[in-house]
Amino acid sequence: MTAVKLLEDIRRLTDTIEAREQLSLDLQERNRDDLSDLEAQRSNARTQLNSLLDPMARLPLEIQSQIFCDVESQPTPDPQQPPLIFLNICRLWRAIALNTPELWTHLEIRLHPLPRDADYLDFCKNWIGRAGSRPLSLILRGVVRLDADTQHLVTCHQHHLEHLTLELSGYFAEEGLVTRTILLQGQFPVLKTLDIRSHGRLLMKTLNDWIDLLRAAPQLETCSLENMIIDWHIFGSFAEPPPTQPLILPCLQNLCLGNTQHALQDLDTTHGASALILRYLTLPALQTLHLTVFDLIDVEFTAFLDRSLPPLRSLSMIVSSPWFMDTMGEMLRPVPTLKHLELIKTSIIPPAIILRVLEALKGVLPVLHTLTIYMRSGRLLDFERLGRFLHSRRVEQEIPLAVFRLYFVSENAQPEYGTDALDENILVALRQLVEDGLDVHVGPRGRNLLL
Template sequence: MSIEALRVRIVTLDSEIELQKKLLKKLEKDRSLTQRQLNAALDPVARLPLEVSSEIFLQSLPASPGGKKDVPIVLLGICNAWTDIALATPRLWTTVRVRFPCGDDFAEVLPVWFQRAGNHPLSVSISLHGRCVNWKYRVSDILWSHGRQLKHLEILDDDDFAWQSHMQDDALDLFRDATLASPSLLETLTIRCQYQQRRYFPSQILELLRSAPNIVEIIFHNVMTCLSNDTDTRILVVPTLRRLMFGETTNTDDYLLRNLSLPALEILSLPMNSLSGEGLLRFMERSTPPLRDLTLGWEVDPGHLGSVELHDCLRLSPGLTRFRMWQPDSDAVAELLTALADTPSLLPNLLDLSIHIFDDPDWEPSNFSEASWRTLVRALSTRRMERLYIVPVKTSPPIDVLVSLRDLVVAGANMHIGTEELNFVVA
C-alpha cells in the first residue's frame, strides 16, 4: 500500500473512532438516564408526591441550628432524584451553619445557599473554634445583609484556650462596618461560650434588640460585656421579650437590665453576678413584668441581694408560679420562709419552689433550725404547692415536720429535702 493510501486509511480510521466515541457517549448518557429512571422507579421516596418526600427530608434536619451535619449537602450526594427533591424544598436550606475559622470561599457559597432557601425565615448558627478565632467579615457581612430573614440566631463559642490576660480586653466585633438589615423576624438570640468568657460590645446587643420587633427569647452563657463610648444609656423598651436567661458565669445582667424595660417578660434567670438587689428592684418597678418563672443566684457576699429588695421584687410578681434560689445562705432562706408564712398574699400562685443552698465544707448553712422547719410547714399550709426541692440538707427535719410534709406528698405534692442522693421526706 502506498504512503498516500496509508494516510487516507488513517484519516478514515480517525473519523470512525470519533464516530464511535460520540456513539459511546450517547450510549453512556442513555444508560445513565435509564438507570436514573430505574432508581426512581425502585426508590420509594422518589415515587412519593413532592410534598410528602419533601416533608421526609425536612424531618431529617437536626432539632437545633447547631446540628453536626449539613443534611442538605448529604442529600444532594445520594442520587439525582434526591437532588431534585432537595433543590425543590426551600425549607431544607433555611438552617445555616457557619464555622469559624473558615476560608473566604465560604462567602461564595452562602449566597447560593440563601437563594435555595428563597424567602423563608432563616436559623443561623455561628460556631467559633480555635485558639484565636479568625472572624471572617466577608462571610458575616453576607449574613447580616440577610438579616430580614433571620428568625433564630445562635453564636456558640467552644474555644478552650486559656487566653492571656492582655487578650481579655479584646471584644468580638460582630458587625464592624457592616450594615445590619433590620431583623424584623428575629425571635431568639443565643450567645453561649462553653469554656472561656468572651467579651461583646453591649451597644451591638442593644442594636440587635432595638431592630428586632418580634424577639421573644434571649440566652447568654459565659458572656461578658465591655463598655464602649458609643453606648446608648437610654432605656430600651422591648415589648415582645418573654424569656431572658443568663448563665451562672455571665456578667452582662447588670448592664442590660439597667438599660432595658421588659413589660412582657415571663421567664427570668439571673446569676446576680454584677447586678445589685437595688438594680433588680428598679428593673422590676420599671418593667412590671408578668413573671411566671424566676431564678435568682446569690453571691457569697450575703448583702448582694438583700431580703428587703428580694421581697419587694416578689411582691411585684403575684403571678409567679415557679421560684428557684441558687446558693443563698440559710438566713436568706429563713427570711423568705417567714415572709411566705406570715404574708399569704406574697406569691399566692406559687406552685414550685427550689432552693439550692450555698454549700461550703467549712460552713454548714443547710442545717435549718427547728423554728425554720415549722415556718416552712406554715408557709406550705397556705399554698397548694406541687413541688418543693431543697438541697443540700444534711440533717433530717423534726419528725412532726416530716409527718406534715409526707401528708402533702400523699395529697399529690412532689417533695425532696435532703441531698441529691437522699430524700428525707420519703426515706
C-alpha cells in the same frame, strides 16, 4: 411497561452504545448525535425502571421533599449526614434536595481556625443560598474576632435571619468588638432568638453596644447572654452616657443573663451576664427571667418590674447578698403571676438568710406553684423553720404551693453525690407535708432523702 421489558431495553441499548464506542474516531464523530440519543434513551429507561422498583420514586415530588425535611439534619457540613448525603444517592434525590429550601436553613460556621479547604466560605455561601428567603438559623463557633468574609456572609442574609447563636472562644474581648463587627451592621427585622455564649469573660465598660444590639432586633423573643460582665475594678465607670430612656422590647418573652448550670458548678464564683442591663429595658411580654449575676440594687430591680408589669411566670436568681432577706418580698410584689421561683444560694450567705427570704415571701406570690432552692448542703439549716414556712404556704395561700425542691450541691460540684443525712424528726415533719399533698425533694438531685 414491565420491569423485565425495561431491563431488556437497557441491555440492548447498552450493547449498542458499547458497539458504537468501538468504532473509529471518524465514524464516532459522524455518529455522535445518534450516540447521544441512545444514551438519553437508556437514561430514560433506567429512570422508568427505578420508578417501578423504588416506592420512593413513585411518590409525588412534594411528598419526597417533605420526607427529606422530616429526617433530622445536621447543621454541620458532614457528607455522611443529611442533608449532604441526599446529594450523593442518585440524580433524583440530588435534584429534590437542591430544590427543597427548608433543608438548608440551619448552618454551623466555624470561625477560627477555619478548615484548610480554601473553598469553605464558598461552601457556606452555597449552603445558605439554597435556603432562598426562608427563615435562617446560624451558629457561629470560634474566636471572638470575625474576619470580613464571615461578617459579610451574615449581614447579607440578616433580613431573613431568625435564630443566631455565637459560641465564642477567648478570655477578653476588645470593647464592643462582637457587636461592632457583626451584630450592628443594620436591622435584624425577623430575628427571634439571640444566644451569645463565651468560654471566657467578655468584660464591658459600656452597655450601649448591647442596648443597640437589642434595638436592632425589634421582634426578639428569646435572648441569652453569657459571661458578659461590667467590671468596675477595671473600668471604674461608664465610658459614655447610658441611654436616657429604657428600650421597649414588646416581644421578648425569655431573657437569660448567664448559665444556671455553670453557676451551680461553683457557687462562690459569679457566672453570667450583668443584670445592669435591666436598668435600661422595659419588657412587657417577659415570662421567664434567669439572673446569675445580680449587680442591681433592689429599687432598680423593682423599678424594672414596675414599668414593665410583665406576665412573669418563672424567675431564677442568685442570692449573693444579705439584703435579699428584707427586700425579696417587696421586689417581687409587682409580679403576682409568678409560678416558679428558683433561688441559688452562694456559700458566703448563711443558711438563715434563705429562711428569712422565704418568710419575706409570705403574703406575696399568690399563685406560686414551684419553689426550688440550691445550696451547698443542708448543714446548719433550720429545718423546723423551713417546715413551718412550707406548711403556711400550704394552708394560708388561696392556691397552695405544690412543689418544693431543696437541692444540695456537693463540694465537687456534682449535685448527685451529696451525702447529707437528715434527722429522723425532720424526716417525719417533711413526710407529713408529702402526705398533705406537697411534692417535696430534699437532698442531691439524684437522691431524695425523704425516700
